[in-house]
Amino acid sequence: xxxxxxxxxxxxxxxxxxxxxxxxxxxxxxxxxxxxxxxxxxxxxxxxxxxxxxxxxxxxxxxxxxxxxxxxxxxxxxxxxxxxxxxxxxxxxxxxxxxxxxxxxxxxxxxxxxxxxxxxxxxxxxxxxxxxxxxxxxxxxxxxxxxxxxxxx
Numbered sequence: 492x493x494x495x496x497x498x499x500x501x502x503x504x505x506x507x508x509x510x511x512x513x514x515x516x517x518x519x520x521x522x523x524x525x526x527x528x529x530x531x532x533x534x535x536x537x538x539x540x541x542x543x544x545x546x547x548x549x550x551x552x553x554x555x556x557x558x559x560x561x562x563x564x565x566x567x568x569x570x571x572x573x574x575x576x577x578x579x580x581x582x583x584x585x586x587x588x589x590x591x592x593x594x595x596x597x598x599x600x601x602x603x604x605x606x607x608x609x610x611x612x613x614x615x616x617x618x619x620x621x622x623x624x625x626x627x628x629x630x631x632x633x634x635x636x637x638x639x640x641x642x643x644x
Contacts, residue, residue, distance in 0.1 A: 492579070492610065500528045501536045501574040502567055502622070508546065509562035509623035516548075516555030536574055543573035562623060568614035578614065579607035 503526040511517050519537055523530040537556055540546040547559045558565065571578060581589060586603035616628050 492606070495575055496532075497536055497539075497574045498571050500526070500533060501540060502570050504528065504533060504536065505540065505545065505558065505565070505570055505619055506623050508556060508558050509565075509619035511557070513557070516553060516557050518555040522556070539574045540570070543569075545569060545573055558619070562620035563618050565619045566615045567617045567619075567622065568611060570619075571614055578610050579603070 504522045507522050507525050508517055519533055520530060522528065522537075523533045537546060537548070541548050541556075544559050545565060546556045548554070548556055568578065577585060579586060581603050586600065586607050589600055589603070591597060592599050613631060613634065616631055621627055
């Protein structure tokens with residue numbers, strides 16, 4: 492699975508908003524600088540996030556962006572979907588909408604469905620608040636530990 496630059500940048504930008512003082516809006520330039528994101532690219536991402544109701548924009552002096560909802564109410568899946576659409580697609584379709592494969596590949600559809608379910612489980616388990624505070628859920632930390640153990644036996 493590949494995570495697009497749009498999704499990566501979007502999540503990093505909203506993590507900055509989650510960590511920011513709620514009393515002030517954060518400019519796109521500040522977000523871009525804090526996360527080393529190309530400013531023009533970030534502007535398009537912020538437009539998508541605003542259109543999807545995840546961020547609010549404020550013009551003028553003191554203007555910028557802030558989260559539209561509390562950081563503990565927004566998951567990484569929400570952000571991902573706002574900028575990239577559905578989480579897992581196979582040839583442009585949701586795995587659950589595909590026809591079962593035949594022959595030796597007959598079990599592959601189940602793999603795609605399981606992959607989608609697990610991606611959703613992780614991205615929907617992590618809120619912006621958890622990401623910004625470094626307090627990832629135990630089930631996500633456990634997956635990281637399992638993967639690290641697998642890579643370094």
